[in-house]
Amino acid sequence: MKLVFGKRFLPAALALSAAIFTCAASNARVAQPFAAQVTQSPQAPGKDNIRPQDSSKAIIQPVSKRVSEPVSYTYEFSQPEFFIRHIVIEHNENGVGKISFERKSEEVTIVEPIEVSPAALSRISTLWESLQFLDSETNYQSSRQFPHLGTMRIAMAQGTRKRTAEFNWTNNTGASSLVNEYRRVADQAIFIFDLSVSRENQPLNSPKLMEQLEAMLRRNWLSDPQQLIPLLKDVSIDEHLPLIARNHALRLIKKIEK
Numbered sequence: 673m674k675l676v677f678g679k680r681f682l683p684a685a686l687a688l689s690a691a692i693f694t695c696a697a698s699n700a701r702v703a704q705p706f707a708a709q710v711t712q713s714p715q716a717p718g719k720d721n722i723r724p725q726d727s728s729k730a731i732i733q734p735v736s737k738r739v740s741e742p743v744s745y746t747y748e749f750s751q752p753e754f755f756i757r758h759i760v761i762e763h764n765e766n767g768v769g770k771i772s773f774e775r776k777s778e779e780v781t782i783v784e785p786i787e788v789s790p791a792a793l794s795r796i797s798t799l800w801e802s803l804q805f806l807d808s809e810t811n812y813q814s815s816r817q818f819p820h821l822g823t824m825r826i827a828m829a830q831g832t833r834k835r836t837a838e839f840n841w842t843n844n845t846g847a848s849s850l851v852n853e854y855r856r857v858a859d860q861a862i863f864i865f866d867l868s869v870s871r872e873n874q875p876l877n878s879p880k881l882m883e884q885l886e887a888m889l890r891r892n893w894l895s896d897p898q899q900l901i902p903l904l905k906d907v908s909i910d911e912h913l914p915l916i917a918r919n920h921a922l923r924l925i926k927k928i929e930k
Contacts, residue, residue, distance in 0.1 A: 743830045744764055747825070748825040752776070754822060755776050756774070757776045758772075759772070766793075767796075768788075771784055788895070789898070792857060796850065803850070805837075812847040817841065821840055824838070856895040860895045867903070900928065904921045
């Protein structure tokens with residue numbers, strides 16, 4: 673439809689059109705800072721159809737995101753009469769940390785970096801979550817005491833929240849599974865350390881260590897055997913080691929890869 677204004681109404685029409693255009697332009701400037709939050713339909717060329725924005729709807733309050741604080745985990749085992757009398761594993765949520773241990777016949781504390789494999793870390797993280805450790809006050813110590821088996825401590829810290837639990841025997845399935853996982857991590861890490869010492873200083877001990885590793889593999893005492901494959905491949909081509917140890921390493925690789 674084509675609208676035709678008489679001459680006497682033309683000034684008023686122009687004035688009204690100017691007022692509408694000014695108002696629309698003003699509203700467009702107000703809405704501009706929230707352009708990323710307001711979706712507009714594409715306009716046909718030559719048409720200006722911007723509607724005044726309702727400020728109560730246009731202004732979107734920023735949503736503050738809760739930043740998760742870093743988490744640290746600790747496992748400790750102590751039994752003065754055991755050959756490995758003291759073990760401490762500390763790591764972050766990515767499984768990166770360190771292990772320290774002491775042998776009964778030695779006064780020195782050995783400290784080595786450690787990186788829990790993704791497979792083992794997944795199991796460990798699931799067990800921590802199932803315990804709801806920081807939010808729980810559960811006493812994991814059973815009514816029966818077995819101090820001769822050693823004392824275990826598990827601890828978790830996140831920001832200002834910290835908790836440590838100690839027990840020598842537990843009937844709690846989650847806590848028992850968690851310390852067993854850490855024991856496997858410790859056994860595997862200590863084996864890696866012993867093998868590195870053997871390769872550097874005592875190569876004749878390597879056949880015995882290969883036998884030890886096979887026994888650990890058979891008894892499911894390793895945290896993640898797949899993590900040992902690169903090391904065993906390196907052992908299999910190390911000419912400083914006896915041939916029997918190198919061949920044994922190759923057999924173990926095949927057994928792990930099955």
